[in-house]
Every structure is written in C-alpha cells, then in structure tokens.
Amino acid sequence: MSPEKPTTERASDGDKLPNFVLEAVQRDVAEGKSGGKVMTRFPPEPNGYLHVGHAKSICLNFGIAQTIPDAVCNLRFDDTNPSTEEAEFVRSIQEDLRWLGFDWGKRMYFASDYFEKLYGLAVALIEANKAYVDSQSLEEMRLGRGSFYKPGQVSPHRDRPPAESLALFERMRAGELADGSHVLRAKIDMSSPNQNLRDPVMYRIKREHHHRTGDTWCIYPMYDFAHGYSDAIEGVTHSICTLEFENHRPLYDWFLDQAPFDPRPQQIEFARLNLTHTVLSKRKLQQLVAGKHVSGWDDPRMPTLAGLRRRGYTPEAIRAFCDRIGVSKRNSFVDVTLLEHAVREDLNARCRRAMGVLRPLRVVLENYPEGEEQSFDAPWSPDDPARGSRRIPFSRVVYIDAEDFAETPPKGWFRLSPGAEVRLRYACIIRCERVVKDEQGKVVELRCSWDPDSLGGNAKDGRKIKGTLHWVSEKRAVPAEVRLYDRLFAAEHPGEEGDDFLEEINPASCEVVTGARLEPALAGAPAGDRVQLERVGYFCVDPDSKPGAIVLNRTIGLRDSWGAKQKK
C-alpha cells in the first residue's frame, strides 16, 4: 500500500517570514552580546494540554534555535504552583512537542529543580534588605496595593529588620506558619505607577503536594521571582513571552539587577495567537473538557495538539501555519481558514487517494451479468503514478453517494439524474434508467445500465462525460463509521459579548455517519493512517477503530466550489 509521502522539506521550510524577534536576536549576535551565545526556552506550565497557540511560541523559540548556529532551546516546565499542575500534563506536553517535531535534547528542566537555589536567592535578597516578610492578610495587602490611580501604602512590616524577616522566612519554610499568614515580598516601590513594582509577592505558603517535589516544600515561589532567575540559572539569553507580560519586564529586570548573572537574559514579548471560530484560553479549554462538552483534551474538535493530531492534522501543516502567520506585537485574530488551508495543502501532497461512500445509494446495473466480477486498476495517487496502484473490484451492484443523485437536477448539475450518464471513477460509464422508491417516496435504489465499451472510464465513441462519481462494490465494500467534524464554534468570536461561549458550541460540529462503505483496500488501515476519499475529503483512522469496524475522522473536506455556488 502506498505510504504517505513525507512532506517535511516541502511544507514547512522555506516560507518562514522574517520577524522582529528573530531580527532582535540576530542583532544581538552581530553585536556579540552574551558572547554571541543564544539560548531560548519554551516554558509551559504543566496544567493543561498544549494547543495551536503554544505551537506558535514553540515554533518561534525552537525556530530561533534552529536558525542561529549553535543556538539551543530548552524545555522548562514552569511548575511553581502545585495547586493546578499534574504529572499527566508533563507527559502530554513532551509527547506533543516531540510530535510537532522539536527536540530539546537533554535540556529538559523544571522550575522546581531550582527551588533550593531560588530559596537561596531569596535569602540573599532579605539579607540585602531588598525583601521582607509581610504578615498582613490577603485583604490588607490588596487594599495596601492601591489602584491604577492611587499609589499603594507601605506595609507596617516593611521595615522589619532583615534578621527578623529571615527568621520568619525560615519558619515559613519549616512549616511553622499557616497558609496565607505570611508572604515574602520584594521591597521595591509601593507608589510605582507600575503595580507590578509595588512590593510583589515572591513566596507564599501553600501546603500542596507538588508533582515532583512531593511534600518537601510548603512555600512556593511566584512567577515573577522564579521565572527570570530560572532563565538566568539555565543561561537563557532571550526569554520570549507574550504581550501580557510586558508590564512585568521592569520587574524581570529588577530581580536580575539584584543578582547579576552572565549572560543576562532579556525578555521580549510578542502577540499570542488568536484564531477565529476557536477558543484558546486555557480556562475555556479546561471548561470544555471538565463539562464534557467534548470527549477529552484530544477530542478531534479541540485546538489542542492532541486533538488536531487525532483529527488528522500533520505536524508539518501546523508548522507551516505557524511560519506563515508571522510574529508581531499586534493583537490579532488569524482566520481559521489559514489553518485549514495549511492542512489541505499538506494532505493534498502526502495522502493517497481511495474511494468511500458516506451515505450509500444502491445502484443495480441491469445489463451486467449476475454473479460476475471484474476489477479495475486505480493509482493511489493520480498525480504521482510512481506511488503505485491497487485493484478495485466491480460487479453488478455498487453504491454511490446519495448526494450524487438528484431526481430533478438543478442547473449546472453533472452528477447522476434520471436518463443521465456519469462515469464511475476508473471503471465505466453508467446511465440511470429507473428510480426505485419506497412507500414514502424516498429514493432507495437506482436501476442503471453500464456501457461495456467504456472499460476504464472512457467511451469508445469518444463522447465526453462530464461527471465522475466515486463508488464501491456492494459485495466487497467494508463498513465504516465516519465522524464528520466541523468547527466547534460557528460564531467567529465565541463568547464575544459576554455571551457564554459554551452555548455557542456548534451542534453540528460532530456528525457521526454509521453506514459508510469503503473500498476493500482500506480494510485494516491502522489508527493514524490518513487518506483522501476522492471527492469527499481527507480522513484519518481513529484509534477507536476495531478489526472489521473502521472509524474515520474527517480532518477537513475538500474545497467545494460546487457546494459554495449552490449556497448563493
């Protein structure tokens, strides 16, 4: 059977857009910053599955490492909040990253690897009188922080002697103090117009089991404190993050000012991906899973990498998409048709073709001898004969798709209708002689004749046949369940005006067709196998498939200019 044609070289490389982050890094290299070294990192928090928005960040960070000689990209799990993080997500993130095609070598790290070092850094800040233990309540701290327009008030504990803070901090670590009773804060500027600088919390007490450190710690560092130092500890030179951290950069820099590292990492922000007809916020994806609105993180309608994979998307298509959307600082919504285009383009080049009928309509060829059978040769890839062919069995009764017949055809119809001729792909020409209906008047069978002089599909007398239909032999077809997926949200911007996005789930986003029939060559196709069903779309064999009960997921339909025209 024709294997998929690999498209790694073709689809993903070559049309990378230049972007301002890469250019900034290249400038730094040219100027000899950090001794010309470049190290980036991809820092997921293990509290959910990776999605196509992460893919943008992954392609950026790993892409820079691949573009610049000797540069590397680390994988670092930002696991500083044990309340939400799980080992299962650590596993899935690695799996998805590998699947996408990126390799972090031996450089897989965890912020939790640095807990002891970070504790030491915190102690040093206390000793330098740059941090203090605050004993205010959460509410008092909130009030004390002021507002956008009002400067904050200093904490009554702000001038606590370093020795006293140190003693308290040690007791925090030792588990002698209750959750929430104390925090360690950086001593910066309570009246800063940037609220991130109003003595941000560095450590909180949290008696939670950590997926890696277990119960070793009951205090955990906050993002702003942990992230920059984790970068610095690893030797990261360029810490690339999304726009909402722009306000945090002064704090990122402040921490680095207190304990100079070489190289000193630099934070650069870019706009996260937004996609039309899609939700990408971790909270909303969690809601979809937790509320069982989808079958799981890998539901083929999910924008997660696991979901896209199960749907039949290829890593090359996702990478090509990421390369093409570019990187900038503008808040934007990428049209989901661009993603759909990327996957069609890749699948068109790599998938073999086969025939399958979603909604079978029985066609009896009255002038074909009963009990006889023949077969036709059909290339796996008409555009590339080198990929071989298979035989397709043919006999007196075949199925065509119900939607390829119209009793009263609209203008421009060149599929089957009473009295009309069409070609059965690779087989022969047939004419519809009679329509058989049930008591309700529903068409249940077509009585047709075939032209024995059209073997292979071309008429001996040279007459042109405009319509070509896909078909399967009744006797030899294999049954299949086909899951027709569509966008999870019909609305362009789900939940836009405060609407509940859950109520905007497209009820037609998953249509299960149970009576489909496939050509026999598809029997036994393994899970993950992809194929184009000619004239229908691209499909991927679902892991739910059992021997003799194949399940296909529709990745994406073919472009349909006829259907589009009909809609107008």
Place this chain on the structure above:
RNA sequence: UGGGGGAUCGUCUAAUGGUAGGACAGCGGAUUCUGGCUCCGCUUAUCAAGGUUCGAAUCCUUGUCCCCCAGCCA
C-alpha cells in the same frame, strides 16, 4: 485621575526616507476521469489632521481608537 503596548487590503503580514508587496479569503477564467489539485487574471489597505522633505507607512506635532495591568495564577 495612572502605567505599559498597538494601529498597513475583509484577515494575517512585509516594506527600516525611494514602485505599498506576499499569503489566506472572495470573484472570474483555463485545465481536469476528484465540481479536488494546478495555472492565469481581478478587486481591496498605510487611523486622522497638520508639519519636515525633491520624496513619508516610515521622521516631528496634535488627536482618535483598540489591547494589557489593581492573584498569595502563569
């Protein structure tokens, strides 16, 4: 009443003082044993107003609009 960012075709994104280009989407056509693919063509943009300049998307001034920030989340 604050601070930080951002405004280029319908949507993304280039042009870094010198022809506003590409991709997607849309429309039309050619080709076709997939109404697919491919090929060809077309439509459409510099937030506004002033200024500097031979020349401005780009520099200056003044506005306008959009996004982010008041977690012991990341």
